[in-house]
Amino acid sequence: MNRPPVSIRDVASMAGVSVGTVSNVLNRPDIVADVTRRRVLDAIRDLGFVRNESARHLRAGHSRTIGLVVLDVANPFFTDVARGVEDSANDAGLAVILCNSDDDPAKESRYLDLLEEQRVQGILITPVTTTTHRLEHLRERGTPIVLLDRRATDDTQCSVAVNDVLGGELAVRHLLAQGHKHLAFVGGPFTIRQVQERQQGALQAMRAAGRDPGELHIVETSALNVAAGRDAAARLAGAMPRPTAVFCANDLLALGVLQEMTRRGVRIPHDVAIVGYDDIDFAAAAAVPLTSVRQPRHLLGRTAAELLIEEATEDSSHQHRQVVFDPELVVRDSSDRTIGRRPRHRRPSPEGAAATPHPA
Amino acid sequence: MNRPPVSIRDVASMAGVSVGTVSNVLNRPDIVADVTRRRVLDAIRDLGFVRNESARHLRAGHSRTIGLVVLDVANPFFTDVARGVEDSANDAGLAVILCNSDDDPAKESRYLDLLEEQRVQGILITPVTTTTHRLEHLRERGTPIVLLDRRATDDTQCSVAVNDVLGGELAVRHLLAQGHKHLAFVGGPFTIRQVQERQQGALQAMRAAGRDPGELHIVETSALNVAAGRDAAARLAGAMPRPTAVFCANDLLALGVLQEMTRRGVRIPHDVAIVGYDDIDFAAAAAVPLTSVRQPRHLLGRTAAELLIEEATEDSSHQHRQVVFDPELVVRDSSDRTIGRRPRHRRPSPEGAAATPHPA
DNA sequence: GAGTGGTGGTGAATCGTTTCAACGACCGCT
DNA sequence: AGCGGTCGTTGAAACGATTCACCACCACTC
CATH class of the missing domain: 3.40.50.2300 (Response regulator)
Structure with a gap:
């Protein structure tokens, strides 16, 4: 099963040429005579020769x-x-x-x-x-x-x-424009530069709107994933005054917040609006399609x-x-207060409804 | 900026020993005398020496x-x-x-x-x-x-x-138990073994339930991602008889189907039930939490x-x-027909509702 | 004081490839 | 015949680390 490794030397001896010629066939095929090149290539094929990158790199230096x-x-x-x-x-x-x-x-x-x-x-x-x-x-x-x-x-x-500062600004500017008074920022750890800057942008947007940045309720998380988002939502639930809008440092956090809030009966966006960051594919497919800050990933x-x-x-x-x-900001249902005032399904499918009528 | 690369030889000459000794310090520090080892380690630190893996591998053969x-x-x-x-x-x-x-x-x-x-x-x-x-x-x-x-x-x-055959069986057995008559399978390309086997399991479950496997409506997709799922849903929309349950070869497809169906006003699970495969993190966080077949990834x-x-x-x-x-099968809302018969929010949050009353 | 054993270190060979100076063969030209 | 010039090929020297047979030295022992 384990044949001995075949090197350029084996190829050379099989083709009846020197190792230098084999190397030339591999790296500068044009300077080798046709007959020779063919003989070498045949040997390579027959022996199943594969170049050793380590050796190449050792020589090349990188x-x-x-x-x-x-x-x-x-x-x-x-x-x-x-x-x-x-x-x-x-x-x-x-x-x-x-x-x-x-x-x-x-x-x-x-x-x-x-x-x-x-x-x-x-x-x-x-x-x-x-x-x-x-x-x-x-x-x-x-x-x-x-x-x-x-x-x-x-x-x-x-x-x-x-x-990221601009991203944070866009998110919070949008939430303020929707009329929210009590805003929260969820993100962490703050050692991550991106988290810091998104928060900084959020604070700038507050200032620009003439609001006291100290009003922004900060919830620091230990990581940027769904589980950490759920934790943050649990902590937010007890906060007074209860924020009506949450800006999360990334979409995974936002999805976690969304999940946990929904589990607790908090309606999104009616009770709480959520904005995420990254606009990952799943943001649009979430329980409530997620407003998010899109980056050219x-x-x-x-x-x-x-x-x-x-x-x-x-x-x-x-x-x-x-x-x-x-x-750029992508606005979806999770932060859109006009939702609920209009029908949820704009284009109901009659045949679908007919096939299995709503049980209620 | 670009200092010349430092090799084991440089270390050796700085420490006043042979290259063999430096190698020993690196690989079998215990056989080298204390004083010598310290001298070598100092030289390594001072020169910023970093082993060259290519050279090691060349020698080691792998x-x-x-x-x-x-x-x-x-x-x-x-x-x-x-x-x-x-x-x-x-x-x-x-x-x-x-x-x-x-x-x-x-x-x-x-x-x-x-x-x-x-x-x-x-x-x-x-x-x-x-x-x-x-x-x-x-x-x-x-x-x-x-x-x-x-x-x-x-x-x-x-x-x-x-x-995967068992996975497909679990999914379809569950859908049949929910009373569904018209089932569809979404997946592809069929060159992918996993897709084939999950479909095969689905067919087996049909047979085991005394149903004609030919009744399973097959929709082949070109890939296993969200976009392909949306396409499949669009094709399913025109099918007669319209399936009331869809088993997808993976969760990304299922999320795509879910998105597109919802967009078309088809209610999940009332009009159509969906089961995915993989139970990725986002399955639970989807618009309608997704029933899925979980694998120990x-x-x-x-x-x-x-x-x-x-x-x-x-x-x-x-x-x-x-x-x-x-x-194992993880049942969630997307295939649970009892939903809608019970209140959507089992634990409504009074303070949440008070803070921002539902506009409706 | 010759032998034995142990410790610590040496230096050359080796891994597989690339590169390059050098060489032989052949051709055409004077 | 002698010279210069191509063309194709060669052979050996790198690259950097590891390994191993071997040596130098010292301490003991009989």
Whole structure:
């Protein structure tokens, strides 16, 4: 079953040429004579030869992979970003090693070690902590780094981000326009830059509307997932005055809040309006279709990867850039107070109703 | 900025020892004298030395990574499986290269090439096609392969799967028990084994209930995502007789069907009942909480990775195994006909209602 | 004082590929 | 015949880490 590994040397001896010629067939087929090339290719096929990337990289000094470190692969936001990255990388003939830091500095650090040992061409990362210390070292040692979904504080590196402050502003401005007086912000941990900035945008919108930012009821969560959203909703239920509008730092939280509120008999949006962030696919398919702040996720990943590849391959003339995209608000039922005043089903299907009449 | 790369040789000369000693410090620190070890470690720190994995692997003959090829990373089913794989791999000190075949044989093939060139220790894969040809070659050349979410047809390899036939049976048995007469199955493409088997289970349940399997209305989709589900619902809308119950091959399809049906004014579950498959997190948070067939996703990934690692590291005494988990049905509103006969909100929140009275 | 054993360290060979200077064969030209 | 120029191929030297046979040294023992 386990045949001995076949190397370029075996191919060479089978084809009756030198290893250099085999290498030429693989890398510069045009400079090899037709007959020879055919003989070598036949040998490769017959032996089932497969190049050893480790050996190539050892020689070349760098590998043909890039690293992508995200906070949570289970979050659709990041899977879409990852697809964007993958597309760019594929175009450049690079593979992507996807790592999941789980917002855990230790895990992030382990993955960075691993990527550096793999001599990846560069790293795309949404860093866990605010300490850029570790990343600076990496950069000093020659690994290009592009910050993902996080703006660089200086211009010594590239970054691709979405204006989260603006996103927070859009959300809260919308809720204020709907006439809400008691607003809450759900998000955390606050060590995550995106959470901070979305909250900051929310506060700015309050100020801009002449409201006291201190009125914004803040609920800090321990993570950005559905379970944490449910917890937050449970805590909100006891708050006085009870907020009538909740802006969540991402859609998973918002879905959790929505679920738990509904379970407790709170009607959305009549009793409480909810706005999420990211506009993941499931936002539109939620129990109450979710108003959300949409980010160009795929484009974010694509652009970041392109910048990284440029930095990694360009002849040292690379100009660092800070790309910032603007998000947009997508209004759906979860924050739309006009709902309920109009019929829920605008286009009832007569045949459907006829097939199985409503039991009530 | 770009310092020259520092190798084990540089460390050796700085510490005034041979390269062999540096290697010993890294790999067998106990056999090196204390003073020497400290001198070497200091040099490593001062120079910022990082091991070159390519070189290690070249020598070792194999890398410390495994490959994971899934049909779609954006599908929560696979991200959960991937997390299980990652956990196992981490425990064994291995890295995971996550690849996305997008159900495209060409893409799958490219990734398999890449993984083989990387000399991964093994590959976990949910294969696109029914042709196991390519995989057999890989196995012959010494790369262990474990089939994921797909049962092996022979015992020359390991596989970890969930009994999809049983899952299909559970779903349809449940729908029949609810008194439905006109059932539909939505899924595709049928080249995907899981789709086939779930359908087969559905047919078996029909037969077991003394119904003609030919009555099951089949709608083939081009993919297993939300958009394909919407399309399927549009096609179902025109069907005669209009099915009153739909079993979908996965939750994404079911969510799509749910969305499109609702848009058309079809009430779920009163007019049409829906059952999905996978029980992803969003199933419970859907517009109408979705009845679904739950699979042990994380466990699936963990187990598969453990089998692979065992096969890759064990001293050739490896026994191939076919692990099959049983799925379970989780009944929620989308298929529960008793709904609507009872109040929608069992525990109405008085203070919530008081804060913002229902406009109606 | 020759042998034995243990400790700590060395240095060269090795993994599989790429690269490049060098070489032989052949051709055409003077 | 001699020279220069292509063309195709060769062979050996890298790349960086690991491994292993071997050596130097010291401490003991009989």
